[in-house]
Amino acid sequence: MFAIDHSSPVPLYEQVRTQILSLITCGVLKPGDRLPSLRELAGELSLNFNTIKKVFAQLEADGVIVSRQGSGFFVADGARENRAVLARAEDELLRTLERARAAGLTAERAEALLRTVFGGTNTEGK
């Protein structure tokens, strides 16, 4: 279900957060669905309880999930349509693109990377 890379420079809690967000935006997790418990997920991923807690706390602050004392975390209503996280992600992408261009990245190479990430839906197929 999750692929955690301990040798990556990306913080573990970022990796988990990204993958949970992905499951929600892809529709695998739907509003109202219950997420695995903190301790459960921590055990499965061999991560610390607090690391998972941090992930869930951030997702809750973003309004993507809600906690219910004693029963668990649940996907929030309208989680998929949540614009706050998308807006932040776009902003970050923009700044990264600008830095990459400054470093000498060409438009062609950038598009190639984009296709890598977004799968086979390339611009030539249309």
Add this chain to the structure above:
Amino acid sequence: MFAIDHSSPVPLYEQVRTQILSLITCGVLKPGDRLPSLRELAGELSLNFNTIKKVFAQLEADGVIVSRQGSGFFVADGARENRAVLARAEDELLRTLERARAAGLTAERAEALLRTVFGGTNTEGK
């Protein structure tokens, strides 16, 4: 000459490094040109001396600039063709793209952002 963003998650030394490389790939700085002194640049950018020192040390390790004892740093021959940096920039872009996709970014929107950054010069010539 430089735009430093203190609130960015990108390390200051990375921002400076990227922008110096940009000046080289754009041809503003040519092989043999002398770069400003460490203290000069640190003063202009209101950054710590050690931060600039780190930048120059990395650029020298990458073979992009060379130091000459007592006279300063100079752009190395063949600096424009150096690809070490580009690889790192691409890696960062990839990770950011993955996070943005997880947050719900569509391929279309991503392309739009890409065109924004790289100007109207899209690969189809339109």
Add this chain to the structure above:
Amino acid sequence: MFAIDHSSPVPLYEQVRTQILSLITCGVLKPGDRLPSLRELAGELSLNFNTIKKVFAQLEADGVIVSRQGSGFFVADGARENRAVLARAEDELLRTLERARAAGLTAERAEALLRTVFGGTNTEGK
């Protein structure tokens, strides 16, 4: 009859307890009246049996209701005059007010909110 908010930071048992007390202080439930059974109420509110059990246990400890083995819970004599709960509610209000003031809430705005909740019946008669 009851409005339960799962996303509230207020414990579910507190919400139920508060609303039962409200019904008593408002006179809807009078001394001697029988309350719904534990399982009945738990079913109606879609809450856990234990949650309701805890509510009734506290209300009984506060002297607001009394249990009669085999026949259920009944509103106690003099329940309306019981002040144990009020004290707790006031304490919570105080802490919330302090936090709101720290966040920049002005006295005027606080009064406006107060009037919103308590209707137009302001102390000055206006």
Add this chain to the structure above:
Amino acid sequence: MFAIDHSSPVPLYEQVRTQILSLITCGVLKPGDRLPSLRELAGELSLNFNTIKKVFAQLEADGVIVSRQGSGFFVADGARENRAVLARAEDELLRTLERARAAGLTAERAEALLRTVFGGTNTEGK
């Protein structure tokens, strides 16, 4: 500078957060000012590093302060005018007021509490 109550039901990080917010809204801490370092504050208050870290992380998420790697935390521009935290505080106050009223709190008593928190600026003095 800070008064921490270990026996209070209010989480320590909430107490610290409230008091820092208070210092900002009162103008003691102004935009651009540097806050004490995490370890410094933790030492002064005899609290754990992580507890303070949590406080600062929340304040940063709220846009009230910004972190600069290696140099510390600083009060953000426009921190005093930040509406997100105020809006959240007002919302919480409203819900607490409603619950208090349901528990039997009178308007007069509520106003008395309000005056307690907001000091001598009572409604009769004007």
Add this chain to the structure above:
DNA sequence: GTGGTCTAGACCACG
């Protein structure tokens, strides 16, 4: 069982 708070201490990256 669930989430929530707090401590203690190690280790890394940045300035």
Add this chain to the structure above:
DNA sequence: GTGGTCTAGACCACC
């Protein structure tokens, strides 16, 4: 020195 991440484990409140 600074902030940032992660682990380990204790203890509490809620359902």
